[in-house]
Amino acid sequence: MSDAIEVKIERDGEAVIVSPAGDVDLHRSPAFRERLKKVAEEKPKRLIVNLEGVPYMDSSGVATLVEAMQIARRQSMTLVLCGVQTRVRSILEIARLDQLFKIADNAAAAKTM
Amino acid sequence: MSQADPSPSDVTVRLLSQPRFLSTARSAVMAFAKQLGFDDACCSHIALAVDEAICNIIRHGYSNAGDRPIWIGFTALETDGVAQGLRIVIEDEAKQVDPTAIKGRNLEDIRPGGLGVHIIKEVMEGVVYEPRNGGGMRLKMSRRLPSAGGGRGISALPEEDPTQPGAPATQPSRGDRA
Numbered sequence: 001m002s003d004a005i006e007v008k009i010e011r012d013g014e015a016v017i018v019s020p021a022g023d024v025d026l027h028r029s030p031a032f033r034e035r036l037k038k039v040a041e042e043k044p045k046r047l048i049v050n051l052e053g054v055p056y057m058d059s060s061g062v063a064t065l066v067e068a069m070q071i072a073r074r075q076s077m078t079l080v081l082c083g084v085q086t087r088v089r090s091i092l093e094i095a096r097l098d099q100l101f102k103i104a105d106n107a108a109a110a111k112t113m
Numbered sequence: 114m115s116q117a118d119p120s121p122s123d124v125t126v127r128l129l130s131q132p133r134f135l136s137t138a139r140s141a142v143m144a145f146a147k148q149l150g151f152d153d154a155c156c157s158h159i160a161l162a163v164d165e166a167i168c169n170i171i172r173h174g175y176s177n178a179g180d181r182p183i184w185i186g187f188t189a190l191e192t193d194g195v196a197q198g199l200r201i202v203i204e205d206e207a208k209q210v211d212p213t214a215i216k217g218r219n220l221e222d223i224r225p226g227g228l229g230v231h232i233i234k235e236v237m238e239g240v241v242y243e244p245r246n247g248g249g250m251r252l253k254m255s256r257r258l259p260s261a262g263g264g265r266g267i268s269a270l271p272e273e274d275p276t277q278p279g280a281p282a283t284q285p286s287r288g289d290r291a
Binding site for chain 2: 023025026027056058059060062063064066067070086087090091094095096097100
């Protein structure tokens with residue numbers, strides 16, 4: 001697996017879609033966190049994190065998402081997760097955070113949620 | 114007080130305390146668990162627990178130093194040749210800490226970080242931290258196959274004879290360092 005994490009960023013109207021690809025663990029979450037923070041600083045109305053390319057995430061990745069949610073709340077942005085795979089959803093459930101995030105099936109649904 | 118070394122593991126992996134080796138550790142434990150008959154979801158949970166334990170050692174035990182050793186031992190738990198589950202022992206040479214000071218945080222407190230211990234205890238059984246003879250800490254944890262009564266989470270393992278090789282830890286859980 002590559003050391004670097006690939007993070008695609010797309011702008012669609014008032015939404016910004018951030019799509020990381022690959023496992024998000026302690027090795028790769030710092031880079032993901034930096035990209036996500038930079039996007040959040042742009043203060044889009046809607047920040048969508050598309051996780052369909054993330055088969056695995058550990059608590060460092062979850063911490064990145066929690067931090068993004070806190071930033072979103074402070075800046076009155078809407079944060080939506082989408083494309084959450086089974087293993088990633090599982091860690092959100094174990095951490096009891098699955099009810100905290102808005103979670104859509106896909107990016108299209110996340111734009112209207 | 115330091116604890117006696119556990120019986121040797123079936124498989125031992127040694128890695129340096131660098132986050133880039135986490136995926137290697139996960140692959141190793143998933144392969145071992147799958148071989149014993151755990152399904153994909155269980156394998157994933159077990160790998161997550163190992164990942165979180167190693168992260169804790171790297172961040173808290175070794176303060177992100179990348180040149181320190183971590184050992185991960187896997188042992189099949191069997192009765193009459195039939196797989197019952199697995200035991201995992203993770204050891205380091207980090208500064209010893211009071212196991213009672215190693216705890217998961219309150220999940221009602223929503224903030225980034227501090228979830229590792231909670232995750233480990235949620236997905237594994239018989240989670241015990243203890244100091245090693247000669248320095249460092251040891252984490253022992255196990256997981257039964259669903260056919261042997263294991264689930265996600267859970268209850269403590271039933272009392273077993275700790276003198277038997279491969280017997281899972283039966284001490285009460287005392288927490289983690291994260």
